[in-house]
Amino acid sequence: MNRTFHRGLAALGAAGIAATVLGTTGTAQADTTFTNPANGHTSTYAAVGGYVTWADARDVAAATPASAGCTNHLAVLTSEAEKSFVDDTLGLQGGYWLGGVRDRSAEGAPFTWVTGEAFDYTNWDAGEPNDYLGSEDYVQLAAGNRWNDIYDSYQPGYVLETECVPLQRAVVTGVTPASGSRSGGTSVTITGEHFTGAKQVTFGGVAATSYAVVSDTEITATTPAYSGAVSKKGRTVQLRVQTKGSNVKSKAARFTYIADAAARR
Numbered sequence: 001m002n003r004t005f006h007r008g009l010a011a012l013g014a015a016g017i018a019a020t021v022l023g024t025t026g027t028a029q030a031d032t033t034f035t036n037p038a039n040g041h042t043s044t045y046a047a048v049g050g051y052v053t054w055a056d057a058r059d060v061a062a063a064t065p066a067s068a069g070c071t072n073h074l075a076v077l078t079s080e081a082e083k084s085f086v087d088d089t090l091g092l093q094g095g096y097w098l099g100g101v102r103d104r105s106a107e108g109a110p111f112t113w114v115t116g117e118a119f120d121y122t123n124w125d126a127g128e129p130n131d132y133l134g135s136e137d138y139v140q141l142a143a144g145n146r147w148n149d150i151y152d153s154y155q156p157g158y159v160l161e162t163e164c165v166p167l168q169r170a171v172v173t174g175v176t177p178a179s180g181s182r183s184g185g186t187s188v189t190i191t192g193e194h195f196t197g198a199k200q201v202t203f204g205g206v207a208a209t210s211y212a213v214v215s216d217t218e219i220t221a222t223t224p225a226y227s228g229a230v231s232k233k234g235r236t237v238q239l240r241v242q243t244k245g246s247n248v249k250s251k252a253a254r255f256t257y258i259a260d261a262a263a264r265r
């Protein structure tokens with residue numbers, strides 16, 4: 001059996017893989033990433049070796065750290081193009097888990113994907129899915145990389161898909177509160193659009209002490225100290241959210257530092 005374990009890829013980690021995905025130059029990107037025409041997401045794949053049950057593979061895959069804007073999950077193959085891409089790039093010999101699972105609670109116990117994508121493209125092997133003994137709820141690659149349903153059991157590994165949402169320029173529509181002490185330490189909520197994948201948040205060119213992307217439309221951040229001159233009226237600086245470049249310029253993307261004496265009043 002000529003089964004290749006891509007432990008190196010797995011060890012490299014999702015961050016390394018995602019860095020390739022998010023690259024903006026080079027032809028390597030076209031060789032290693034698949035773009036899903038249905039949603040514009042870009043995916044890379046890795047065969048992760050090591051005998052594992054479907055449930056554990058699902059959990060380990062989902063817990064694998066990913067870059068901002070990306071998630072990891074068991075591979076979800078929703079088209080012939082994606083299936084062929086994975087065949088070509090990984091060259092698997094079968095056995096590996098995919099992200100398909102039967103929903104016994106639904107009428108007809110249909111198969112579903114862990115991502116919730118429609119299970120309408122299928123690549124079943126001849127005579128499958130046969131739900132042997134009524135307990136074959138999980139999808140694995142079988143001979144010729146066609147699919148087989150099988151009970152949850154130890155299989156040679158799983159196919160990891162790292163799926164990324166293309167970054168867009170952020171739009172800031174509000175900062176609350178919009179002012180705070182020049183000493184920093186103000187907790188602010190930034191509202192807007194396209195915050196997914198934010199790599200940096202700056203106030204007047206100085207990085208926020210900390211920030212968290214709560215959702216695509218909300219970021220919470222703690223302001224850094226302001227070292228420049230601050231008049232009695234305060235000093236208004238530009239707020240920047242870096243995703244795909246800086247945010248679109250807007251009047252809302254501002255924060256006013258207040259001299260400490262004024263802040264105390």
Ligand SMILES: [Ca+2]
Nearest residue numbers: 043076077078
């Ligand atoms: Ca996919």
Ligand SMILES: [Ca+2]
Nearest residue numbers: 130131149150
């Ligand atoms: Ca079967």
